[in-house]
Amino acid sequence: MMMLWSSIAMGTINRTAGGLKRLSAINHIASQNSFNLILRFVALAVIDAFALWFVIRLTQDKNLPLAALIAATTVGINAFYLHPRMGPFRWFSPGLALMILMVLYPTLFTVYVAFTNWGTGNLLSKTQVIEQLESRLYAPEGSQSYQWTGFVNEAGEYKLWLISDDGSEAFLARPGEALIPAAEAHVGELDADGVPLSIEGFERIERNQVIRHISALGELTFGDEGRAVQVTNTTSAAELRPKFTYDAARDVIVDLETGKEFTPIDGTFTADDGEQLSPGFFVPVGFRNFNRLINSAALRGAFSQVFVWTFVHAIGAVFLQFVVGLGLALLLNDAQLPGMRYWRTLILIPYAVPTFISMIIWRGMFVPGQGIISTTLTDIFGSSPAWFGDGTWAKIGILIVQMWIGFPYMMLISLGALQSIPSDIYEAAKVDGANAIQRFFRMTLPLLLITLGPLLIASFAFNFNNFNIIRIYNQGGPPIAGAPIPTGQTDILISYTFRVAFSDGGSDFGFASTITIVIFIVVALVTLFNFRFTRAWEEAGENV
Known part of the structure; x- marks a missing residue:
């Protein structure tokens, strides 16, 4: 009986201990979940606060499309992290947000700009241009001018003591208030020039301190609308009036000095006699930039040269890199080659050097009379090509540098692809009587292209837009004579x-965006075309 009760007691104790362990585990998980939840809310609060501040700033700057996109992206991130059914989206939401803001928006904005006249002279919005024009002042005929002395207090507020050029009048001036005649100013003792030694609460700005305050003073208007005075230089001030006003009902700018009216035409306020006000504002211009690219004979000539060379450069660079890299890979794929590992390491050294350093080094070697390549060729042949002054030799020099930079990468991927090809097929080909050249062109190359095709396409796309080599080597030079836009x-x-x-000479973002769209279309079409060839290579590989 005692044994029975002892067993029951022990079972009860074990169950209780197990229950306590499970309860402890549940409490631990609950506390961990609570901590994760709190951390999630804190992170979202920080993101939301930053996004809200950013949206407010963008709205104030009237950049409503970007503000709306950031707001929508932020709402999406909150939904992903707060809605239980959207849990899987949490893991790629940061990447998705960055893609929207760093890729999608710039792409859409570039397309929009291509259909506008945004550029030098038309960089601002219409509202900003109107504000600038209405802030311009002029001195009416017969207006009074003054010599001024400034006073400033600890809060950064200013007063001016104005003395007319003929010395007949003096005033105390404050921003936004009527001028106070000297007799009513109650400023105390004057110096020999008739300027107060001090004004209560304000410190006099001495002549050697004027430069420090001139910028702030130039932004202020002293006096009221009936008699407004502005500082014009370090010693003089004048009664000025607004030169322009905007008539919103008729959408015209009126010159208050001459009475002339300016109507907005293609982003510029223009008078009937052809006079234009600067700056202008950006407006949609439809397909004008595309029409300019296609139909302008001068632009078309320079652009066609650039267009053709872009393809020659990209194809030539990839071809040379691939040929040299594949040739070295075939040599290093021979297991009987002495010191094979050392040769592989040595050949990969150019790949380890930053590309821009390699470009600068090669550029130095091509310098006439100083570079080792130029001096060596001069010693052997008596002269050296104009690597920078002649267009043809400059292009050859760029392709040589491109080959040096890219062949280690091509050798590396070609070597890996070669080692993945089964040796049995070569033995079978030898039995069938195929020589080395036949085996290479009918077996090795098709099988390599199946593997390396996408990488070659990627290399083509990279070299198609390889800005660094062009900029570092010769900044696009030598120039094309007669090009309307400076072109190399x-x-x-x-x-x-x-x-x-x-x-x-100025910026033309609208036209530049048009060319960017052309680049995008060309790269997309070439990529699609090359992928079709990749499928053909795959079919050829199946028949090997």
């Missing part, structure tokens, strides 16, 4: 776009 003989589309957008 070695410019490719992306560097040509850079010139259009950021050249010293």
